[in-house]
Amino acid sequence: MEEEEANNENDLSNIKENVLIKKLTKSFKVSNKSSTLGIGDDAAVLNFDNQEVVISKDMLVEGVHFDLSYMPLKHLGYKSIVVNVSDILAMNASPSQVLVSIAASNRFKLDAIEAIYDGIRAACSEYNLDLVGGDTTSSNKGLIISVTCLGSINKKKFVKRSGAKDGDILVVSGDLGGSYMGLQVLEREKSVFEVNPNSQPDLSEYTYCIQRQLKPEARKDIVKALDDMDILPTSMIDISDGLSTEINHLSSSSDLSIHIYEDKIPIAEETKKVCDEFGINPTVAALNGGEDYELLFTISKKNSKKIADNPLFRILGSCTKKKNDNCMITSIGQKINISSDGWDPFNK
């Protein structure tokens, strides 16, 4: 009987939407000065003084963007915020508010939605964000999370994809390919588990790559470091779809070409080891993998000295005014075309 009552309380269909939203959001505190009015009215009210407002929106769909057989719900909540924060940072802006809509089928109970909100709360705390709106509704199948993120920036300082100039230097933060290799490990373990549900895998040697996949971070520190060094990038994008795709976005928006050097691409030792085990070329993981959420940007040549020895950054290559000539110079001096479809290793 007690169990039945607990089950009833855990059943989303027994909770009204406005009661549910209150329950889920009561522990969220609004702390940013720009948040005038948070959740609980028809709309949120914000004030950014005379700053530019920067806004991004992204939808994550179960079975398309995530697989709950290895993605814990708390991590999913965290990651859904991070991917949107990363878009705001890629404009050189400072993220400050999020709105979250969740649609969940009746296979999800209250505790599942609360776990997602635990992750959202952790991300809001990490990135100093206020949750100011959203809704939770039912779906016929699966879980869908839609996040809107807002931030602000002085109007002279927002950075588009289109500002790169001939001679500018291409720079990337962090290291690449780890998230993609983490996904390979998780997919393999899922297959093993499907064959033998009693398997107890030891994943400790894959910790770095799995963390890059399940709990990525957005590079707020990079935006701050650039500001501290008084460097305003000429163009910027975050790496969600793999280095080669993002290079193509920057070059086509800026109407020029970009060339990079294979031996400059930063790849962690942990990632290289996993690549070796899977027989995947680490350069392919970096170019085509995606979900690194590192920042890729161009700076004026005069600023290159400021970052040359900074461990946060790696100079990858530079921009030329020649059209449609994005390429990578390999370790042995070969020139490989980088198309918008990513780099095809079979044509190497």
Place this chain on the structure above:
Amino acid sequence: MEEEEANNENDLSNIKENVLIKKLTKSFKVSNKSSTLGIGDDAAVLNFDNQEVVISKDMLVEGVHFDLSYMPLKHLGYKSIVVNVSDILAMNASPSQVLVSIAASNRFKLDAIEAIYDGIRAACSEYNLDLVGGDTTSSNKGLIISVTCLGSINKKKFVKRSGAKDGDILVVSGDLGGSYMGLQVLEREKSVFEVNPNSQPDLSEYTYCIQRQLKPEARKDIVKALDDMDILPTSMIDISDGLSTEINHLSSSSDLSIHIYEDKIPIAEETKKVCDEFGINPTVAALNGGEDYELLFTISKKNSKKIADNPLFRILGSCTKKKNDNCMITSIGQKINISSDGWDPFNK
């Protein structure tokens, strides 16, 4: 062969996401001064000078919020914008931008998504909105549309749910219950069609109610009319869930009670006729139906004369400081409690 090619072009899985978004949004023009940068970068950039930014977000899920067996895709696109615009207007703000995310299963082809965007474009044109962001992705099942709407308002003029005062007058725009009765007609025709797919129903006598359900409008004219009359509501909400639920939202947010008069509730003659046919009490349709997207607001008593004879408005009742006493006085003088569950006609 030609047909096969046409089919291939119409298949969403053959189109890259960034190409798809460009294709869908190329005919949208950005016209508001506050839209600094629209679709095509990591995020949109907006500038509202020193105005308050008002933001709402809502998700519509197939099978939960709409049924494609009678909701045309173009109307769905239009309505998905209208319901969000209505939330912005309910804050007394002026809507200016939308961001749209769509997730669609592989049963939807390019022409279906284009039809939704036709409706979005029509709504953007009607309400002078700029489409500044969003994405289109796949889902495992069904169609999900998530819309974020932004607007702005002078900081002294935004209206919350919580400002109603003892003695204030409760006012509603338009008429109620029509959308709910339109839904009843459409559900009935769907059942008939399932039994006899060759039926050719004549729905001309239901045009008003069906239009209220399939192509609702948000009351931008009401916000303007109030401003023209120099009336600032003390509290406001839009009617998405039925009059009784919205009355409960206003009264609980404002910490008072509201009483209304049954014979003051505005119900169109067309709606009454459909109610009669379905054996539904028109007052029930108005109180519990929902999706009217009319504005419900309170004004100071001193302003009541200004609107008393204006056909745009109807005075429904007033506010009292007594707690937990929301009620309706019926045509025969009975006092009926209005709970947050709506009005139960069986307890009348």
